[in-house]
Amino acid sequence: MDHLDELENQSIYILREAYKNFKNLAMLWSIGKDSTIMLWLARKAFFGHCPIPLVHIDTTYKIPAMIEYRDFYAKEWGLNLVVGKNQKALDEGMNHEKGRIVCCEALKTQGLQCIMEQEGYTGLILGIRRDEEGTRAKERYFSPRDKNFEWNFKDQPPELWDQYKTKFSDDTHIRIHPILHWTELNVWEYILRENIPIIDLYFATPEGKRYRSLGCAPCTGTIDSNAKNVEEIVEELKNATTAERSGRAQDQENTYAMQKLRARGYM
Amino acid sequence: MGNNGSAPDLSTRLMRMVIVGHVDHGKSTLVGRLLSDTGSLPEGKLQFVKDICDQQGKTFEFAFLLDALQEEQEQGITIDTSQIFFHTTKRKYVIIDAPGHKEFLKNMVTGAADAEAALLLIDAKEGVQEQSRRHGYILKLLGLTQVAVVINKMDLVGYDEKVYSKIKTEYSNFLASLGVEAREFIPVSAKLGTNIAELKDEMPWYKGPTVLNILDQFEKKPRPDHLPFRFPVQDVYKFDERRIIAGRVESGKLQVGDRVIFSPSNKKAIVKTIESWSVPEQPNAATSSESIGFTLDEQIFVERGDVCTLMDELPIVSTTFDANVFWMGKRKLEKGRKFTIKLNTQEVECEVHEFKKAIDASTLETLKNQDYIAKNDVAELTLKTRSPVAFDLFGSIATTGRFVLVDEYDVCGGGIITTYNPTTKEDKLRDEVRTRDFNWIKSDIKPEERAYRNGHSAALILITGEPGSGKGPLARTLERSLFQNNFQSYLLDRRNVNLGVSADIGSSEEESARRLGEVAKLFLDAGHVVISTSNAFHREDQEDLKLLANPYQVVEIQVSSKPAGEPDILISPDEAQNVKEASTKIQNYLKEKKILMGHNYSI
Numbered sequence: 001m002d003h004l005d006e007l008e009n010q011s012i013y014i015l016r017e018a019y020k021n022f023k024n025l026a027m028l029w030s031i032g033k034d035s036t037i038m039l040w041l042a043r044k045a046f047f048g049h050c051p052i053p054l055v056h057i058d059t060t061y062k063i064p065a066m067i068e069y070r071d072f073y074a075k076e077w078g079l080n081l082v083v084g085k086n087q088k089a090l091d092e093g094m095n096h097e098k099g100r101i102v103c104c105e106a107l108k109t110q111g112l113q114c115i116m117e118q119e120g121y122t123g124l125i126l127g128i129r130r131d132e133e134g135t136r137a138k139e140r141y142f143s144p145r146d147k148n149f150e151w152n153f154k155d156q157p158p159e160l161w162d163q164y165k166t167k168f169s170d171d172t173h174i175r176i177h178p179i180l181h182w183t184e185l186n187v188w189e190y191i192l193r194e195n196i197p198i199i200d201l202y203f204a205t206p207e208g209k210r211y212r213s214l215g216c217a218p219c220t221g222t223i224d225s226n227a228k229n230v231e232e233i234v235e236e237l238k239n240a241t242t243a244e245r246s247g248r249a250q251d252q253e254n255t256y257a258m259q260k261l262r263a264r265g266y267m
Numbered sequence: 268m269g270n271n272g273s274a275p276d277l278s279t280r281l282m283r284m285v286i287v288g289h290v291d292h293g294k295s296t297l298v299g300r301l302l303s304d305t306g307s308l309p310e311g312k313l314q315f316v317k318d319i320c321d322q323q324g325k326t327f328e329f330a331f332l333l334d335a336l337q338e339e340q341e342q343g344i345t346i347d348t349s350q351i352f353f354h355t356t357k358r359k360y361v362i363i364d365a366p367g368h369k370e371f372l373k374n375m376v377t378g379a380a381d382a383e384a385a386l387l388l389i390d391a392k393e394g395v396q397e398q399s400r401r402h403g404y405i406l407k408l409l410g411l412t413q414v415a416v417v418i419n420k421m422d423l424v425g426y427d428e429k430v431y432s433k434i435k436t437e438y439s440n441f442l443a444s445l446g447v448e449a450r451e452f453i454p455v456s457a458k459l460g461t462n463i464a465e466l467k468d469e470m471p472w473y474k475g476p477t478v479l480n481i482l483d484q485f486e487k488k489p490r491p492d493h494l495p496f497r498f499p500v501q502d503v504y505k506f507d508e509r510r511i512i513a514g515r516v517e518s519g520k521l522q523v524g525d526r527v528i529f530s531p532s533n534k535k536a537i538v539k540t541i542e543s544w545s546v547p548e549q550p551n552a553a554t555s556s557e558s559i560g561f562t563l564d565e566q567i568f569v570e571r572g573d574v575c576t577l578m579d580e581l582p583i584v585s586t587t588f589d590a591n592v593f594w595m596g597k598r599k600l601e602k603g604r605k606f607t608i609k610l611n612t613q614e615v616e617c618e619v620h621e622f623k624k625a626i627d628a629s630t631l632e633t634l635k636n637q638d639y640i641a642k643n644d645v646a647e648l649t650l651k652t653r654s655p656v657a658f659d660l661f662g663s664i665a666t667t668g669r670f671v672l673v674d675e676y677d678v679c680g681g682g683i684i685t686t687y688n689p690t691t692k693e694d695k696l697r698d699e700v701r702t703r704d705f706n707w708i709k710s711d712i713k714p715e716e717r718a719y720r721n722g723h724s725a726a727l728i729l730i731t732g733e734p735g736s737g738k739g740p741l742a743r744t745l746e747r748s749l750f751q752n753n754f755q756s757y758l759l760d761r762r763n764v765n766l767g768v769s770a771d772i773g774s775s776e777e778e779s780a781r782r783l784g785e786v787a788k789l790f791l792d793a794g795h796v797v798i799s800t801s802n803a804f805h806r807e808d809q810e811d812l813k814l815l816a817n818p819y820q821v822v823e824i825q826v827s828s829k830p831a832g833e834p835d836i837l838i839s840p841d842e843a844q845n846v847k848e849a850s851t852k853i854q855n856y857l858k859e860k861k862i863l864m865g866h867n868y869s870i
Contacts, residue, residue, distance in 0.1 A: 012558035049506040158373035160380030163671040
């Protein structure tokens with residue numbers, strides 16, 4: 001059993017614990033590589049099926065190719081896809097020019113809250129990883145949020161021996177992070193090994209640009225790269241020294257931007 | 268923080284290690300130093316932090332490298348575990364950075380439970396402190412015995428060998444009392460980089476390894492493939508035509524064709540296939556740490572919590588066992604209160620049966636005459652679960668010999684099972700039942716087939732309560748009413764068993780209860796709903812009957828004005844006067860529990 005096998009088996013265990021212990025679960029599918037491998041792991045965990053609905057938060061500012069990819073594979077893999085939007089904020093003209101953090105909160109965080117209330121979800125499976133940025137490093141696999149979606153990172157439940165927090169008062173909901181222990185490199189190595197179809201925005205254009213992390217078109221930049229396929233991305237990452245989310249503008253807004261966003265319910 | 272790139276070799280697994288110790292003894296500094304001295308920092312990170320320090324007018328410290336959160340910087344303590352990657356020339360490591368503040372013990376436990384080796388840090392100037400001992404004890408409880416002690420801040424004591432030796436003697440004695448032997452005691456200055464990556468000149472009296480040397484000497488934890496097969500059932504899936512038993516192999520190996528037993532239900536079957544999705548060919552075997560699924564040759568009832576093993580390597584099944592427990596809850600762990608134990612995938616109500624020894628983990632002193640432990644303390648105790656659980660001793664199979672305790676909503680404690688003594692009558696009877704069930708010659712007609720024809724599954728309805736409460740008439744009405752609905756009901760009177768089957772034993776209550784149970788079991792095996800009343804029965808006898816009826820369902824109806832135990836249905840003597848209504852109530856319950864399913868239901 002190699003390192004990827006270990007990661008895979010652990011993630012499958014967590015997904016099955018989530019499915020067994022919580023009713024009204026949803027899995028967030030951002031179309032990015034992380035939530036796409038998580039979806040793949042779910043199909044492994046449930047022997048070719050994905051019994052959990054997949055929620056995609058559409059800010060309407062997503063790169064169009066992402067929507068095409070989403071709809072194609074939702075059909076191809078027979079997924080139960082639920083699309084959420086904060087229509088009210090969009091009608092009021094929300095966009096990143098009103099402030100990136102304000103926009104993220106309105107369209108992503110509140111967009112997510114809207115769909116969760118509407119569908120009655122009490123648990124959400126997310127493809128975040130500890131190595132993405134500092135605040136995510138502090139997460140648990142099973143992480144409670146209060147009724148306002150807030151995360152109290154100072155008082156988190158202990159997690160040992162794969163015994164997760166599965167009991168909650170009615171006003172909390174739970175976030176589950178099955179690939180928390182993976183790194184960016186692990187994700188790409190796994191994509192390579194499993195031959196998982198991944199959106200081609202990650203691959204370098206002839207001009208030598210590629211996306212390393214996907215988000216809304218106005219706030220997501222490309223990096224300089226000649227990596228045209230998964231193998232080349234794995235090679236590139238082995239030698240990378242810059243941060244994965246360096247192309248994501250909201251992180252750079254100020255020193256504690258991500259912490260603030262996440263304490264208030266951002267993914 | 269993060270994956271710092273440059274992986275030496277992908278085929279080698281990561282070494283997971285934790286750094287623990289008292290608050291302010293220098294953990295974050297050591298981590299920062301390890302990152303820096305092994306060249307594991309991302310480009311520009313060191314300069315970035317140095318620049319921030321300049322801006323804020325602070326002296327640069329290695330610990331700042333780890334301050335990922337605002338709050339952390341303000342309080343100057345690591346509030347939570349996080350993982351930091353680094354590599355030596357030998358292999359890759361992930362450090363689980365665990366906080367040393369007493370209030371954050373649960374975070375320390377979270378970090379350490381996942382680690383394979385530990386560095387325990389002691390400040391040379393402050394010496395052995397409260398958390399030094401507490402963390403030592405907890406590492407032992409977590410089964411983490413691959414430990415090296417790092418004596419830090421030697422620069423503050425003039426690199427004095429005497430200081431080093433004093434701490435070494437004191438702390439190695441402490442560890443010895445726990446049965447732990449540290450690999451090494453390394454004198455260092457994390458701040459100045461002394462003896463971290465290389466031995467420096469300041470302490471010529473120290474000839475041992477550096478911190479990095481020691482790390483590279485630690486061994487990867489071997490996977491428990493050589494131990495008996497253990498598979499706690501996580502779930503049973505029926506997404507398509509396959510009925511898949513899902514879970515993780517905790518130890519040992521499973522092969523297609525193996526004859527397996529599920530405990531505590533004692534059901535057995537043969538493994539037909541091992542299922543897998545998106546693989547070139549279906550596997551024939553599975554080993555430890557694999558999350559798998561398999562199908563069986565027959566449709567036996569298996570549920571989450573059952574522990575699947577091979578026939579000749581059974582786990583222990585009991586309601587009582589001895590354990591060492593550490594407690595992290597705000598409320599006390601005390602006698603008389605109910606908790607939930609989570610042991611693999613089993614989840615059962617439990618309580619402390621007896622405190623053998625309550626211990627202050629920071630001094631190892633026994634807290635005398637204490638029937639509780641408070642936050643951060645440990646205890647040797649006997650636990651009693653409400654229903655039997657399957658487990659192993661921690662010393663023989665670690666993963667199925669440990670558990671957590673949940674108080675209300677929160678995981679508040681953890682423990683390891685140290686000993687089990689099958690001394691109680693109940694334990695002996697359970698062992699007897701197990702032998703009986705394993706050797707039982709099964710009919711070709713399956714219980715499901717009988718249930719299909721009868722319109723109900725077999726069950727024992729035990730009507731209990733004080734004499735004269737109206738149990739007899741109720742039992743008769745129930746028998747008649749079930750019979751009229753074309754169900755196979757039979758009222759098994761204890762007196763009839765005593766007149767014949769037990770005529771030879773005189774007044775032995777215990778043996779008479781056992782024989783009644785065995786007779787009931789035969790009727791249950793024949794598919795009947797067996798009704799029995801118990802006048803003079805002690806509660807203990809009723810427990811025996813439940814045990815003997817295994818694996819069939821037992822429903823207890825208590826007719827009483829003073830309820831005792833935990834019956835499934837409680838009927839007051841007044842209610843029992845109206846036998847028809849009371850009988851209907853019972854039947855509704857049986858329908859709800861899917862014991863009465865009606866005829867011609869589909870399987």
